[in-house]
Amino acid sequence: MPEMRYYEALIEAMAEEMRRDESVFLMGEDIGLFGGTFRATEGLMAEFGSRRVRDTPIAEAGIVGLAVGAAMAGLRPVPELMTMNFAIVAMDQIINHAAKMRYMFGGQLNLPITIRAPGGGGTQKGAQHSHSIESWFVNSPGIRVVIPSTPADAKGLLKTSIRSEDVVLFVEHEMLYSSKGQVPDEEVLIPFGRADIKRPGTDLTIVAWSKMVHEALHAAEALAAEGIDAEVLDPRTLDPFDWDGVFESVARTRRCVVAEEGWRSVSVGAEIAARIQETLFHELDAPVARVAAVEVPTPYARKLEQKALPNADDIVRAALKIAV
Amino acid sequence: MLQSREMLRLYRQMLLIRRMEERVAESYGEGKIGGFTHLYIGQEAVAVGAISALNFDDYVIDTYRDHGHFLARGGDPKKFMAELFGKQTGICKGKGGSMHMADVERYFFGGTGIVGGSIPIAAGLGLACNYREDDRIVMSFFGDGATNQGVWHEGLNFAKLWNLPVIFICENNFYGIGTGVQFSSSLTEVHKKASGYGMPGYRVNGMDVLEVRRVCEEVVKLVRGGAGPALIEARCYRYQGHSMTDPGRYRARAEEELWRKRDPIPRLAKDLIDGGFATEESLLELDREIEALAEEAVQYADESPDPAPEALYEDMFAVRYPSDPHA
Structure with a gap:
């Protein structure tokens, strides 16, 4: 079993799912040319091009809103919010639109969206850049909240999230990106709801x-x-x-x-x-x-x-x- | 000039919306419809003229004043009324109500109750069109109030930046609830806001269904051809208050009367009769037919069952887990 870092496991998960399914695409701030502020999308634009790895304006509500629209039309967007802190800017699109739409439309559509975002403090980024606010989203019905602690869990759960038919908030942690762990060679999809x-x-x-x-x-x-x-x-x-x-x-x-x-x-x-x-x-x-x-x-x-x-x-x- | 058959179709759709909305108001008064109910009476020419310029598989997305667009898209009047009555047979199984009418089979992605909330979503639908390189386009309806929201600007910026095939249609009825557009927007000529994003802006008379249709046809052709997004401002007027609970004290009666004289339905009736495509009698007959359709919808809604108690727990997720709410 190879050892890899948490962010490398995330890259592998996204690359594997994008190779497997043409409808999966990424969008977010600085995820393409720059490779992601935490390197979590490094190399993906080189492999998949700017159609499937899309650099966006700094407009978090817009990013999530576009993901909702794309998912309505049957695509599988994986938007990245540069940090969980900016989920607060996008709250209306996440909670009022993404999370509620399936229910309020009587189950007429699925919204297969995986919103990735790193949370957490501990690196002296101050009051607006250190949030662990996963509880806010658990308090709101209609959205899955996935929060892996190891590279293996990160990979297996991100793959499951991308294949899920529902809206997923995938919470990473800034201080875990460089942490190392064993990740199985074979394809592993870790099911939701299993401690x-x-x-x-x-x-x-x-x-x-x-x-x-x-x-x-x-x-x-x-x-x-x-x-x-x-x-x-x-x-x-x-x-x-x-x-x-x-x-x-x-x-x-x-x-x-x-x-x-x-x-x-x-x-x-x-x-x-x-x-x-x-x-x-x-x-x-x-x-x-x-x-x-x-x-x-x-x-x-x-x-x-x-x-x-x-x-x-x-x-x-x-x-x-x-x-x- | 449209063919007479198409003109009659537009007339029929406008009349259907008008008569259905009258029954909605009546049923609301009888306590059969609850919550916020925003009537579309007065604005029929916009939804009918614009949506009739689309293909069946183009995407339409809407704000909370969504009754007219739902019906103009060909939605079932019975399922529409049953939704308002909160019945199991409603288009959203009674879970959406007035503000959240959606008919996904007709590519109508419904209403949002958050002003401006649907704008980036419209851009996302446009992104899907470009991503798949299909021939579809998106039509996004909203009011003048939405154009002051942050996400409206984000959505237009995205749409132009990525050259997305989206037609943004602002139904400028001059009031965001009770606040006049001159008190809320730095630019009251909404179509000029398009220039801030380098996209073309058009202004149409939203009380004239033939003008709306003609301009939309042109814009649809451009957008489908790859020209990128466009903004259309349709000036129109809602005859009723913002919602059923609004007596409209902020508007002058003279202003209301002026706009009622511009009513799009008699206007088209005159064109049809003058053109020899209809007679007063044939239009009265059509009205009776539509009244019967509206009555049938009310009866269907009335007689439909309430949602079953277990419906409370259904439809939130495609895949359910033991920790999800259950009976």
């Missing part, structure tokens, strides 16, 4: 996604030194969500920490904690603990940013509180 146990354990379940999976794995190592065997469970897709996978794990370990990089209130983490308590109240040995970002606009100063965003230490502390 992956990234580290098996018996004493405690840490539910985490995207970059927080890696923080959780570090935390699990530290906890192991304290004699606590933590399981790390990565849902991989937040919509659909593998509730059975989470409940099975937590029913076994009887303790759970939910760790996310986004803000705490009314988040996916809050929903997971609520449902675990609704479903497994009598199986739990402790309340579900939560780790999330401090609810301030992400500050620029390195020390303040580090304090605002959650990390492995925060997960360890939360775990120790409920592990006694």
